[in-house]
Structures are given as structure tokens and as C-alpha cells.
Amino acid sequence: MAFVIVTTIIVIGTVLWNFITPWWFTPLASNWGALDQTIIISLWVTGVAFVLVSGFILYCVVKFRYKEGHKSEYEPENTKLEVILTAITTVGVIILLAPGLIAWNDYVNLPEDAMEVEGVGQQWVWTYRFPGEDGVYGNTNGRLFSSKNTFGLDPNDPNSQDDILIRSNHLHLPIDEPVVFQLRSKDVLHDFYIPQFRAKMDLVPGQQTNLWFTPTVLGTYEVACAEYCGTGHFAMRGIITVDTMNDFQSWLTEQPTFFDTMNEGTKGQGKQIAQTLGCVACHSDNGKNGIGPTWKNSFGSQRMMTSGETVIVDAEYIKESIVNPNEKTAQGYAPVMPAYKMSDDELDAIVEYIETLSE
């Protein structure tokens, strides 16, 4: 009897929970309402199946409890019943599948004449590129990546000069304008996911993937990486602000082109370099320790190593920690930082930046 009571509570609780749960979809902010509707249809169909089957089980357990000397009915086959049940299930499956396939058809057929943005993932930051005035992306090549040319653009391609580069985690998009994302990754798998837009697609190094949506609500949204990409996966956060077209245009004109970035020096660019190389995913500038120690007030401080020795965080130590990070690991942190190759100028720029973060 305990089983009947407990399981009845479980079944009723499971159904009721859908009406009182504090955790539900985030407010929809894109054109993908059809995905939500398909989930709702699925909840109803599966909910009915769940209640019917578990109700039947509970009824049997109550009604046909063991009686000494009693014998159960002998009925090995009932073809008619089996055919009916198979038919009902098939109908249920079709009710679920049809709206799903229709929605998928919209999801994978990219709209013509939509705005285009390229999203580039790397451990553990997002960057973006617009095709610029000519409306054509410059060619890229995986062999051309460097800490200077962080998008791997071909400098000799005339189309690449006016490409607009967003070298930070923060992207703006205009409202009510369909946008197609061309996604690529520099290093490992990532996944571009914005919960409020419902949209999601993996980034795969060596190939391009596509994703489209139309933002429908003004506001600021978070991009979360949804494909495990190494130790900093959970910290690979980006921001998308949905603006009016005017605000978006004025933001866009402030962004540098590829031509601009290739002609800027490294002096004073430490923050920019730290962002494009992904340092900031683990090392914050606000005093909060992440996967690695924060840079705030770190310059000149004393720090205990896992080996037991104490070092002073100076220019030499910082540079060594970038080029050969696991030689010395600060106590309380895992030796997970990958080594970075940079020019001396770039190293100096980063040291200079970290120095400015100390009061």
C-alpha cells in the first residue's frame, strides 16, 4: 500500500509541478516562439501518456494484489489490443513530430537579405565581425591567426580592409531585423547560446556553422557557451544588447575596421590584448578570483606558490606566467593555464595594464 500512496503522490506532484514550478522558460525575445509551442505540445501529449500509464499501473497494483490460492488470468496474446495501442502511439508520435519538423525547417533555412554577423569563439571569449561597407567578408585562413591578426584575415584581400571587428564580448544588434550568424572557432568546440532567443549552434574549428534569429525585444542578453570547451567553459560569457536601428548604427560606426587594427601600436593596448586573447575569462579586473587570481591589486603583491615559495608579482613573474604558466602555480589554483606566445611588446603592454589595476 505504501507504494500506491507514494507513487500516487509522485504522479500527481509531477503533473501539478508544471503549473507551479518557479523555473520556467526565460521571457522570449526572438522570433522562435514556435520552439516554445512545440515544447508545450510535447508536455501535453507526454503528460497525458504519463498519467494514463502510471494510473493504470497504480490501479492494477491496488486491484490485483496477491491473494493466497488465487490464480491470475492466463492471456498470452491479444493481437487486436496490441494493434490498437500501436496505432494510438503512432498518432501521438505524428502529433509531436509534425510541428517539430516544420519549426526545424524554418530554423535551418536562412533568410535572404538578412544582416550578417560573424561570431568567432575561442577559449574563453567571443568576438564578432561585420562585413563592413562593401557588404563582403574578407577571406580568412586558419594559418594567418596571430595575436595581432586575431581574426585570421587575409591582409591582401581588398574585401578585408573595411571589415568591422568587435574585439570584446559585447555585441549590439538592431531590433526586429533578421540576423544571420556565421560561426567559426579558432581552437575547440563552443556553442553560441542565448537563452532568451532560444537559438543555439555549435562552433566548430575548421568549418562554418550558421544560425539565425530576429531579436524582438530591446534589452541586454547573455551569451552562454553551451558546448564544453575546457576548464573555463562556464566563464565563457558574452553580452548582446538589442538596440533601436539608430543606436545600433551609431555604435557600429565607432568600431574599428581591420585596417585600423592592423595599424595601431601595442603601446597602451594591454587591455585590448588581454581581451582578444581570452585572459579575462579567468583573470578578472574587479578583485573577484576566478579560475585564476584576479589582476586587481595583484601587481607588487606577494603570493604563495604551490611549491611553498613566495614570489613578488612583478614584470618578470607576470611574463614568465604567460609564456610558461605551469612553472609556478599560485596556491589555491589548478595548473590549467595554457601557455601563450607573444611578442615582447605585447608582453610589456599586458604588464603595463596589470600595473594600472593596482592602486
Next chain:
Amino acid sequence: MEQSSAYEGQPLHEPKGWWGRYVFSQDHKVIGLQYTCIALAIGLTGMFLSLLMRMQLGFPGLFESIDAGSYYQDVTMHGMIMVIYLLTALFLGGFGNYLIPLMLGSRDMAFPFVNMLSFWFYLLSVLILVASFFVESGPTGAGWTLYPPQSILEGTPGADGAGIILMLASLAVFIIAFTMGGLNYITTVLQSRTRGMTLMRMPLIIWCIFLATFLGLLAFPALLVGAIMLIFDRVLETSFFMPEIFKGGEVLDYGGGSPVLFQHLFWFFGHPEVYIIALPAFGIISELISCHARKNIFGYNMMVWALIAIAGIAFIVWAHHMYVAGMNPYLGFFFATTTLIIAIPTAIKVYNWVITLWNANIRMTVPMLYCLAFLITFLIGGLTGLFLGNVAVDVPLSDTYFVVGHFHMVMAVSPVLALYGGLYHWYPSVTGRMLDDRLGKIHFWITFIGTYLVYFPMHYIGFLGVPRRYYSNDQYDFIPQSVNDLNQFITICALIVGAAQFILLYNFVVSIYKGKKAGSNPWGACTLEWQALESPPGHGNWDVQLPVVHRWPYDYGLPGATADFVPQNVADEDIT
């Protein structure tokens, strides 16, 4: 069948001495036990890792030693251990070994020596796996799917040391072990059935193990080549799965490979693997539900054909794990359709189990409780699979906690409940004694309710969009504080469930000595393993004469018989 009569009456090769009997044994029953013990031991390790992981999610910062790197190592090793080294090994190596010859009326497996080797290779694979915990930079933290490029690149725990290599090597050795065992199961089922045991008179669990083994023999090679190619990429710097990569400020010496290719190989194995685990669980449920409800199983023929359909379709659904992985998006139409079609034979299985309860005479024994609990959790897990298989619905839900909830319900909790039911059911056959009923019920209730409370709410934070494999949720504003509170609640439930498993272990050990004597057929079952001469069955299983089978294995409540069951080896004229 002719063969078995040719061997009848020949002398048995008795094992020599203690070592031959208990260690280097070629007896299928001992090998089954060896598999079971090792699998349970490594499974406990896997459970411990999951609790470490839960501690971080529920009480972040409480244990300083759980940093992001070690968290991902725990996640990875937990998944791999549970799926491969616990469930696959225990269902096929443990239950398969013990039950196939006994239920088919054979003396042993077709190739006893190869069977023994299979166990020792399995043990070796477990030792290699465990060794990776002790190498520099620890075991791999690449996620159990081991997706390249990150699984072999710096920035992922265990990638720069030997961790990932040992993981892949261990898998390769496991697959060798499985192949030796699997060929044995197939051959035994096809060649060593006793007289009268036609294929359509085999107990459903044997059908399930037989088909699961078929799946394994066809699916594991994809993983094997994937693992070997990945070792090559890591050690010899080949580029099977590695495109041009820019990392750490430099372009690496890789180029031209495809990460998606690995995913295809992995899931071509990985999806059938779900059924390699699920089918034996189905089998156990079919046996238990019929025996403890004292009712013939409903629709045996349909059940067998549904199993065959599931096993066949299982090979053309793998890419539903890859809807948003960057494969050609139009493949989504095909794989969503096949995936939802496989729901139909699976639903037939569920219908037939529950219809078996109709007009039955249900004994609420501990194995029956596990059966009923299995039906509830499998129902939930199967129905949520309809969400994820339906390609468009998968877009917002994939890689969120909805997936974690779904696959734990369907291929962790459900198989484990079936597994426990099976252990309680066949323990008397192995030891000759019953497990303690009261302890069994306590263990059951905590496990059933506890796991439900752990996994059910996860579906809803999945609706919210909380991504899985996050070491911490602090960074994100869209994740409310209530999710962290829930995580705390789930962790507490998980700790209680974890602790409760020691009740089972205690029951296991103590009952060997103190359990109630079981007698030869304590549950009144029809299948042959309960009809052996001795209880527990001795070496060679049967008397000089092999049993002869006269009927299907589910003659419970047969009209005209006095008892409420008629064993398979009773002829019509002997029914009283």
C-alpha cells in the same frame, strides 16, 4: 541441440584447487560474479565522484580542493565509469555470464577459456582507468564524450599528461574484453541451448542480452577506431580530427581534420550503447514482472519483435546527439523521424509490461517494487526523450540540465533500479540465501524517492536554460539564486541516496552468512536457472542429463494446473 546430446554424459572438467575455482575460473557463474564485484566496486567510485561534483554545485567553495579542473575530471570519470565500466560490464559480463547458460540449460559458455580471458581483460581495463587518477595532472576532464580538439589540447584537465591516453587505452582494452565475452554469448545462445529450447521459448532476458551483445559487437568497433585515431592525433600529431587551430598565441601543427567526424564515430557507438544498457534492463523487468505478478508476460511475440526493431533502428538514430553540432542541418529531418519511430516499439514494451499486471496476482516483493519503480522512471525518461529527439525542441534544450535530467532518468536511474531488482531476485540463486527484506525495502524507498527528487527538478532548470557542465553559475544574471538553492537541495538528496547504497552492500555481505535459506526455487519461477539439481547450482549446472524444455518460460496461472506456475522443464503430461 544435437550437439548438447553429443556432450551429454561426458565427464566435466572440474576446476583444480582454490585458485582454479575462484580466481582463474572458467565457470561462467564465477566469471559472472567476478564481473559483478569489479563492476560494483568501480561503480562505487563513480558514485563517489558524482557526490564530489554535487558538493561543488550545492555548496560551492566548501571543499577548496574541488577547483574547476578537478570538477571536470570528476564529471568525466563519473560518466565514463557509470556507462561503460559499471552498467555495460555488469549487465552483460555479470548478468549475461551468470544467466545465459543456466537459463538455456547448457553446462557453460561455448568457450569457457575465452570467457575467463574476457574477465581478465576487463579487469585490466579498469586498472588502466584507475591508474589515470594517479598520473601527473590526473585523469582526463574532457567530458565523457571526449570530443576533440579540446580533449587532447592544453586547457582541458589531463590533456597535457597521460590522463587522456590512459582513458583511450582503457577503452580499447575494454572493447577487446567485450568482444571476447560477446562472441561467447552469441555463440552460446545460438549453439548451446538444451533440447526443446527453441529461440521463441527463450526467456526475454536472454533475447535482450543476445540483442544487446549484437549491438555491442557492431557498435564498439566505431569507438575503438575513434579512440585509436585520437591517440594518434595526441601522440603522433596526426590530424584525423584536428583542423587548423590557433591557440595560446600560435598556430598549432595540425590541419585538415574534422572534429565532427569523431562525433559521428562516437555516437555511432554511443547511441546503440544506450540500448546495450537499456535492453538487459528491459529483460530483467520482463522476467521479474511476470514472476512476481504471477502472470504470464503479455505479448511475448510482440515483445521479441519490438526488441529486434529497437536493436535495428538503434543504428540509424545516432545523430540526434548532434543536431546542433555542425553537421548538415538537413540530416535533422531524417534523424528526428527515426528517433521518434523508435519510440513506438519502446512504447509497446511498456504497454506489454503494464498489461501483464492486468488480472494478475501481484506480490509486492522487493524485486517487484523495483520493477514498478522502473516503470515510473522509465516512463518519465522515455517521454522526455521525445522532447530531445524532436529536432526543433532539442535546440533550446540541448546541453542544458533538461538533458542531464533526461538521460539520468532513462539510462541511469531506470537501469540501476532494474539492476537492483535483478540482484534481489537472483541473489538466492547465487548464494542459496535470501536478502533481508526489511533492509531491502528501506534501500528501495530511499533510492526511488531520492533519485526522483534529484533528477526531476533538473528538467525545469533546463527549461530555464541553465547549461550543463558548468562549474559555477555565478557569472550569469539569467540564472536566479533559486537555482543555487535547488542545487543545494539536490546535493543533500544525492548524499542521502549515496549513503543508502551502503545498506545494499551491508545486506549483500551479511546475508551470505545470515540470510534465510532460500531453497531451490524461492520465487516460484518457471525459468530453468531455478530448476537445477543443487541450489546454488554446481559446476556444470545440471545432473548427468540436461534438462528438456517443454514450454515457454511464462506459464504462470496456467489453467488446469494446481500450482500457479509450471516450470519450463515440466512436460504436459506431468502437470498436476
